[in-house]
Amino acid sequence: MTHERLKEILTRRLRLRDPQFSLHGMGRISGRVVSATFAGKGDSDRQQMIWDALDAELGPASVREVGMLLAYAPDEWNLQLEGHLLSGRPSKLQPKSTARKKGRLTRV
Amino acid sequence: MAKKKADKPLTSQVLNGEDYRKGALERLDNAWHLLRAERFGDAIYLAGRAVEGMLRAVIWRRDKDVRERRKSLATGHQLPELLQSVADLGLLRADGDHDQALKDSVQLIGRRWFNNMRFASSRFVHTLWWAQGVVNDRQTFKQAAHEFYNACSAVIKRCEER
Numbered sequence: 001m002t003h004e005r006l007k008e009i010l011t012r013r014l015r016l017r018d019p020q021f022s023l024h025g026m027g028r029i030s031g032r033v034v035s036a037t038f039a040g041k042g043d044s045d046r047q048q049m050i051w052d053a054l055d056a057e058l059g060p061a062s063v064r065e066v067g068m069l070l071a072y073a074p075d076e077w078n079l080q081l082e083g084h085l086l087s088g089r090p091s092k093l094q095p096k097s098t099a100r101k102k103g104r105l106t107r108v
Numbered sequence: 109m110a111k112k113k114a115d116k117p118l119t120s121q122v123l124n125g126e127d128y129r130k131g132a133l134e135r136l137d138n139a140w141h142l143l144r145a146e147r148f149g150d151a152i153y154l155a156g157r158a159v160e161g162m163l164r165a166v167i168w169r170r171d172k173d174v175r176e177r178r179k180s181l182a183t184g185h186q187l188p189e190l191l192q193s194v195a196d197l198g199l200l201r202a203d204g205d206h207d208q209a210l211k212d213s214v215q216l217i218g219r220r221w222f223n224n225m226r227f228a229s230s231r232f233v234h235t236l237w238w239a240q241g242v243v244n245d246r247q248t249f250k251q252a253a254h255e256f257y258n259a260c261s262a263v264i265k266r267c268e269e270r
Contacts, residue, residue, distance in 0.1 A: 030133065030137075032268070042254070042258045043257065043258045043261035043262065043265075044140070044143065044254045044257050044258055044261075047140045047144075047261075048144070051140075051144065063141065067133070067134065067137050068133045068134065068136055068137035068140075070133075070261075070264070070265050070268060072265065076265065077269065
């Protein structure tokens, strides 16, 4: 499983609107996905959507290939907090070149 | 005779902030799969443990004394106390809507979760939550477990933004 394949599966199966992904790991991919498609849904509903899609596409192998994918609506991501130390965590609007490698968000 | 290095008992001192974070995410993932399989007792226990791990990760990252082992992270396993530690580091706004939601979620988790849940059966947790009024005629154990998972996930997602 590659990052690109996982992005493609989720984007197609969930019909994600304007998705942005930050994925890491190779054997078992984890990370986060930000999309307006998740707005108004609880986290267990979001996980249900994601795993229904992965199960339909990958079958039982899905749990071996994919780990925790945190699902955010756009207004939930990158909220600035008082006392937040700028640690380099990228804004979704930051250009790719300035985004910290680990937390990089890429638009599909 | 001196003990071999490998014989030394392991303690939480071997964990750093990134270890706590990764462990928390893995536990939340496992909690989801258990929830989906309707193994609610295990799901609830692991989701609460994931929150504890993530709050510990936040404290570890922000508190130099903890990182340099001058201060212990051994706050017990009381989630409201861990949240207070996070707040004491100046990482929560007093009046922010989002942080109020975070506090509300942690308080909910703190009221419904306890460390010895690791020993409890699903039936025990169900009975306990019934006695607390969490499970009632309007909310099933399954719905309450999903609500709990959502609260835990909300806290962890907020911590991931830091």
